[in-house]
Amino acid sequence: MGKPRGKKPARGGAARTQNRDDRQSDWNSFVGADKSNPAFEEYYKAQGIVPEGEWTNFLESLKQELPVTFRVTGSRAHAETINDIIKNTYVPNMQNVEFEGRKYEPPSQLSWYPGQLAWQVDAPKRVVRKTEPFKNFQRFLVGETEVGNLSRQEAVSMIPPLFLDVEPHHVCLDMCAAPGSKTAQIIEALNPHHTASTGLLIANDSDYKRTHMLVHQTGRMPSRGLIVTNFDASMFPSIKLNEGKQLQFDRILADVPCSGDGTLRKNLEIWGKWGAADGNSLHLLQLRILERAMNMLKPGGRLVYSTCSFNPAEDEAVISAALNNKAGKFHIVDVSSQLPHLKRRPGISSWKVGSQPQSNGKQLVWYDSFEDYREAVKKGDEKENDRGKGLPKTLWPPANAAELNLDRCMRLLPHDQNTGGFFVCVLEKKAAPASEATSSSLKRPAASPPPTTETKRAREKSPEPGSSLAPTEATPAPAAAAKPEGKKEKRDLTFREDPLSYVDPEHAEVKSIIERFKFKDTFPRNNLMVRNDYGDPLRTIYMTNDIVKEIIQNNDYTRLRIVSAGVKCFARQDSSQRTEIRCKWRTPIDGILEVLPHVGEGVVISAGLAELRVLLEDHYPPLETFADGPWKTTLTERDMGCEVVRFEAGKMAGGELALPMYLPVWKAKMSLSLMIDKREKSILSLRTFGEDICKPPPPQKDINKKPEDVGTLKAEGEVEEVPVKEGEGDAGIALAGEVAQGDIVVDAKDE
Numbered sequence: 001m002g003k004p005r006g007k008k009p010a011r012g013g014a015a016r017t018q019n020r021d022d023r024q025s026d027w028n029s030f031v032g033a034d035k036s037n038p039a040f041e042e043y044y045k046a047q048g049i050v051p052e053g054e055w056t057n058f059l060e061s062l063k064q065e066l067p068v069t070f071r072v073t074g075s076r077a078h079a080e081t082i083n084d085i086i087k088n089t090y091v092p093n094m095q096n097v098e099f100e101g102r103k104y105e106p107p108s109q110l111s112w113y114p115g116q117l118a119w120q121v122d123a124p125k126r127v128v129r130k131t132e133p134f135k136n137f138q139r140f141l142v143g144e145t146e147v148g149n150l151s152r153q154e155a156v157s158m159i160p161p162l163f164l165d166v167e168p169h170h171v172c173l174d175m176c177a178a179p180g181s182k183t184a185q186i187i188e189a190l191n192p193h194h195t196a197s198t199g200l201l202i203a204n205d206s207d208y209k210r211t212h213m214l215v216h217q218t219g220r221m222p223s224r225g226l227i228v229t230n231f232d233a234s235m236f237p238s239i240k241l242n243e244g245k246q247l248q249f250d251r252i253l254a255d256v257p258c259s260g261d262g263t264l265r266k267n268l269e270i271w272g273k274w275g276a277a278d279g280n281s282l283h284l285l286q287l288r289i290l291e292r293a294m295n296m297l298k299p300g301g302r303l304v305y306s307t308c309s310f311n312p313a314e315d316e317a318v319i320s321a322a323l324n325n326k327a328g329k330f331h332i333v334d335v336s337s338q339l340p341h342l343k344r345r346p347g348i349s350s351w352k353v354g355s356q357p358q359s360n361g362k363q364l365v366w367y368d369s370f371e372d373y374r375e376a377v378k379k380g381d382e383k384e385n386d387r388g389k390g391l392p393k394t395l396w397p398p399a400n401a402a403e404l405n406l407d408r409c410m411r412l413l414p415h416d417q418n419t420g421g422f423f424v425c426v427l428e429k430k431a432a433p434a435s436e437a438t439s440s441s442l443k444r445p446a447a448s449p450p451p452t453t454e455t456k457r458a459r460e461k462s463p464e465p466g467s468s469l470a471p472t473e474a475t476p477a478p479a480a481a482a483k484p485e486g487k488k489e490k491r492d493l494t495f496r497e498d499p500l501s502y503v504d505p506e507h508a509e510v511k512s513i514i515e516r517f518k519f520k521d522t523f524p525r526n527n528l529m530v531r532n533d534y535g536d537p538l539r540t541i542y543m544t545n546d547i548v549k550e551i552i553q554n555n556d557y558t559r560l561r562i563v564s565a566g567v568k569c570f571a572r573q574d575s576s577q578r579t580e581i582r583c584k585w586r587t588p589i590d591g592i593l594e595v596l597p598h599v600g601e602g603v604v605i606s607a608g609l610a611e612l613r614v615l616l617e618d619h620y621p622p623l624e625t626f627a628d629g630p631w632k633t634t635l636t637e638r639d640m641g642c643e644v645v646r647f648e649a650g651k652m653a654g655g656e657l658a659l660p661m662y663l664p665v666w667k668a669k670m671s672l673s674l675m676i677d678k679r680e681k682s683i684l685s686l687r688t689f690g691e692d693i694c695k696p697p698p699p700q701k702d703i704n705k706k707p708e709d710v711g712t713l714k715a716e717g718e719v720e721e722v723p724v725k726e727g728e729g730d731a732g733i734a735l736a737g738e739v740a741q742g743d744i745v746v747d748a749k750d751e
């Protein structure tokens with residue numbers, strides 16, 4: 001394919017950006033005829049990654065459509081409940097499905113995935129479209145994915161986070177995170193029971209637009225310990241903490257940009273475009289990212305390096321070069337006993353370096369050594385690129401390759417368990433000697449001078465790994481480490497996100513929130529963050545944990561390029577005219593589980609499916625619409641403002657709810673309003689009542705005629721708040737973006 005795939009051709013920075021988890025080729029529209037590529041075949045036959053007797057099988061598998069796979073997400077008990085619904089409701093209904101004379105099996109569980117929480121559907125699309133049981137299941141998948149209970153993810157892509165072995169207190173970094181399927185897995189591991197995790201995850205991506213995909217994706221699995229950043233991972237900045245300490249990570253995932261030939265089964269265009277240059281040209285970027293990760297890892301910490309490429313140039317060559325550059329400090333972990341049902345192939349310690357020079361009509365040429373290659377450059381048989389750079393020496397197996405335990409790396413081959421291809425290597429940093437070991441993951445920053453503009457520019461020019469310009473432990477990456485003690489860091493004005501600051505816990509608005517929800521002492525009133533410079537609670541309040549706060553308070557947000565942090569926990573809902581509303585804040589659905597453990601006695605109101613039905617059918621049902629009973633009595637007595645309602649599980653009012661569910665409801669003077677957006681209402685209605693019972697929102701022009709004190713729900717996609725006119729009311733205005741991404745929050749049995 002000549003140049004790396006993806007949006008940015010240069011240096012492969014975004015090579016795989018659109019190609020792996022987030023883009024689907026239409027199998028049927030593929031015009032690459034025979035799905036073959038002679039150079040690909042020759043290259044990989046020579047590498048010996050597939051035993052000779054299995055070659056045909058390997059190649060044939062690559063030409064087959066990839067089965068759909070997904071995993072059940074969320075806290076453990078919640079996930080098990082959803083899993084049981086699939087197992088006990090859908091699978092039995094999908095036995096004996098026949099289409100055009102062929103029988104199709106129901107979805108099956110991936111035997112190697114922990115807790116059997118991952119599934120595979122083998123039926124092709126036309127069967128899914130044309131047979132009722134599969135069609136029903138598809139509807140279920142779409143709805144549950146939308147609300148965050150399921151995540152569609154390639155089976156092999158689920159593997160790296162499992163080997164990361166994350167525990168709730170860990171400080172983690174996901175270096176190349178977008179679109180975020182692995183990020184979601186790490187968040188789940190940090191918050192296994194939806195309880196407050198003390199850990200941290202920084203999810204980073206160099207592509208700014210894709211960081212917003214990350215924010216969206218993680219909105220389905222909110223975490224107070226999450227920060228999303230926008231950096232070139234090879235230059236990821238050092239992060240300061242209190243008392244001049246520096247953050248080090250317990251766990252780092254380097255799921256690096258790669259040529260992506262392991263995704264041939266879904267990205268069909270690769271058949272026509274594949275070339276040896278793809279992997280060769282990405283090798284150095286991958287190595288720089290990996291080495292930056294190694295520098296930021298805590299002694300004893302674990303790092304997982306992964307690609308969706310079969311290519312040793314992007315896999316073993318990167319690992320061995322990094323191990324040698326950090327001689328003695330890291331080792332490859334033997335994880336052969338972990339995930340015992342996962343079939344994998346050992347990494348190789350001998351591979352070939354190939355090129356397809358113009359001078360040879362793009363036919364593959366093999367170079368036994370770096371020196372042979374340089375000779376060809378001298379003769380003019382090989383051209384260096386326009387920056388005067390040719391193939392780096394680290395592409396070739398090092399002399400000590402056999403001593404590096406490269407066989408502990410894993411390569412996932414498509415014909416082993418009907419998957420895509422992947423490469424995973426688990427590395428551990430040698431623990432510090434007992435005398436140096438400290439109890440925390442914090443380290444004092446190296447006393448190095450701030451980088452000069454010159455050194456910074458030089459770094460941006462992609463230094464050779466191991467060269468004096470590559471960031472190392474002794475010379476941390478720029479940014480936070482560059483700030484002289486005590487002086488305010490200079491802002492990077494090119495970074496356009498809003499500032500972050502913490503609200504004074506004694507602020508009147510905070511007090512009103514605490515009063516409304518009768519928050520207990522456990523409520524982290526000191527950790528309420530807003531997106532302005534002054535700690536003003538204007539529109540949205542986020543909640544973070546302590547480590548996120550420490551980072552935000554010690555580093556300029558533009559220097560860390562922080563796109564988002566924490567969980568959206570309160571959104572302003574007022575009209576300035578309705579002064580009698582004591583608390584003008586509601587809990588958006590993203591944050592309801594975060595505030596729940598802290599709300600005081602008697603705050604949560606219980607309701608059933610009959611109430612849910614009314615709230616779904618109508619946008620602003622008047623209180624008198626509801627049947628008499630404790631719900632109506634309680635709500636009639638309550639002040640105007642936000643209520644947290646627990647809808648009990650059960651079967652009634654023509655619907656069924658498998659698990660209890662917490663949702664925000666706004667109580668206006670005479671009416672109520674379910675505070676989730678239109679689309680989520682429809683999905684909730686479908687999954688609970690089997691049909692969309694939601695009436696369309698009242699037309700804009702009717703807002704002025706509304707019977708009483710409500711605002712309006714906004715049409716999807718609108719971003720501005722519709723002002724509530726004087727005397728009209730206070731409620732019902734939901735910023736579409738604010739409520740669109742949340743989960744349908746389900747109670748966890750194990751809380």
Ligand SMILES: C[S@@+](CC[C@H](N)C(=O)[O-])C[C@H]1O[C@@H](n2cnc3c(N)ncnc32)[C@H](O)[C@@H]1O
Nearest residue numbers: 013176177179180181182206207232233255257
């Ligand atoms: C394979 S994708 C990551 C997939 C992701 N880990 C997941 O599971 O959803 C590679 C990502 O790396 C990003 N990327 C490319 N070059 C990068 C760099 N130098 N630093 C950080 N991210 C980079 C791309 O934008 C892309 O989102």
